[in-house]
Amino acid sequence: MASPGAGKTSVIENTVRRLANELHIGMINGDIATSLDAERAQNAGAQAVQINTGGNCHLEANMLREALKQMDLARVDLLIVENVGNLVCPAGWKLGTHRNVLVASIPEGDDKPHKYPGMYRGVQAMIVNKIDLLPYIDFRMEFFQTGVEMLNPGLQTFPLSCRTGEGFDIWLDWLCAARAEYLTAQG
Ligand SMILES: Nc1nc2c(ncn2[C@@H]2O[C@H](COP(=O)(O)OP(=O)(O)OP(=O)(O)O)[C@@H](O)[C@H]2O)c(=O)[nH]1
Ligand SMILES: [Mg+2]
Ligand SMILES: [Zn+2]
Secondary structure (H helix, E strand, C coil), X not given: CXXXXXXXXXXXXXXXXXXXXXXXXXXXXXECCCCHHHHHHHHHCCEEEEEECCCCCCCCHHHHHHHHHXXXXXXXXXXXXXXXXXXXXXXXXXXXXXXXXXXXXXXXXXXXXXHCHHHHHCXXXXXXXXXXXXXXXXXXXXXXXXXXXXXXXXXXXXXXXXXXXXXXXXXXXXXXXXXXXXXXXXX
């Protein structure tokens, strides 16, 4: 989940490319219109299914159920769901995902956790994308982190840049560890 343009698809593309030798990744993408993001994920090597919500501003679990029918799940080791760009209602709809990740980004401003608390409360990890833009934007990291800490103390946070690749390895370590943890819990 993230606001429009924070870099959800960019994070997914880079994740798929970097894990290509280890995991078959599936991607379900929700957008109001177009299949642009599913095509980007496919070009990166993912098996991708697009959901067009036709105006709905968030995904719902029944939409995912239909999308899953179009996917060869025997060939999926990790499924990533990209929600509609929106910091409000995606937080209120449970999709059945095992981990929820928020992609925050530098250009959207340091006040977002203060203004969109629901989104920051309900996630297990947060990427702070576009750190390559820090020199150009007045982003008070401490003010941002204070808001996050109030809502979600100790939240796993991964500052990174899809543009330069900085910070990506630590995010991938967390992702692979979360997958292993889930599989172990399933026995
Ligand atoms: N400078 C910079 N630009 C980035 C970075 N990551 C993504 N972008 C750019 O940000 C724009 C939006 O990226 P997307 O990955 O399409 O964002 P999104 O969250 O999937 O957008 P929606 O699906 O439309 O909500 C694109 O022009 C990307 O090239 C980054 O780390 N640094
Ligand atoms: Mg996208
Ligand atoms: Zn909505």
